[in-house]
Amino acid sequence: MYPNYNNYxxxxxxxxxxxxxxxxxxxxxxxxxxxxxxxxxxxDEKEDELFYDKLMMxxxxxxxxxxxxxxxxxxxxxxxxxxxxxxxxxxxKITNVPMPRATNKNDYKSNLERALFGELDAVVxxxxxxxxxxxxxxxxxxxxxxxxxxxHADKFNFLITTTK
Numbered sequence: 001m002y003p004n005y006n007n008y009x010x011x012x013x014x015x016x017x018x019x020x021x022x023x024x025x026x027x028x029x030x031x032x033x034x035x036x037x038x039x040x041x042x043x044d045e046k047e048d049e050l051f052y053d054k055l056m057m058x059x060x061x062x063x064x065x066x067x068x069x070x071x072x073x074x075x076x077x078x079x080x081x082x083x084x085x086x087x088x089x090x091x092x093k094i095t096n097v098p099m100p101r102a103t104n105k106n107d108y109k110s111n112l113e114r115a116l117f118g119e120l121d122a123v124v125x126x127x128x129x130x131x132x133x134x135x136x137x138x139x140x141x142x143x144x145x146x147x148x149x150x151x152h153a154d155k156f157n158f159l160i161t162t163t164k
Contacts, residue, residue: 027128031089034132037125038086042094044125045079048072048118055115058108064159071152078145085138109163116156122149 029037052072059065087093106114126146133139 027131029128029132031132034129035086035089037129038082038089039094041122041125041129042079042082042086044122045075045082048075048115049079051111051115051118055108055111058111060108060163064163067155067159071155074148074152078148081141081145085141088138109160112156112160112163116153116160119149119153119156123153 049072052068052075056065056068056072059068083094123146126142126149130139130142130146133142
């Protein structure tokens with residue numbers, strides 16, 4: 001149907017090296033390691049939830065409170081998704097998630113910065129997990145969590161820049 005398709009493709013005949021050979025080795029993990037990271041992530045999401053509760057109380061405006069509340073609700077949803085994925089891969093339900101203590105010892109703006117970098121660290125963690133996922137629902141769900149974390153980082157950037 002399109003006999004000259006490859007002739008019009010700008011990278012036709014271009015050699016593409018194996019990209020994984022250039023990646024840092026700690027980027028590539030096993031499924032077993034990914035399952036352990038999922039388990040840890042459930043606890044991390046709950047910790048974020050508590051941290052954002054306290055951060056919401058310190059927020060100076062209703063707009064900031066609403067933004068933080070929306071992020072907190074996403075974190076609650078992430079915890080549920082991760083619990084379901086853990087069950088899907090192991091057949092075990094997570095029953096004893098250690099209840100973390102949220103500490104907001106700094107001022108509001110410093111806590112926003114802490115939240116921002118926490119979200120960016122989560123993106124790296126979910127990217128590692130994502131690399132081990134089979135296609136389909138697990139991949140799609142983790143991709144949605146990872147993109148939520150990027151959106152959260154953007155929202156925290158907004159809050160940091162608008163805070164006096």
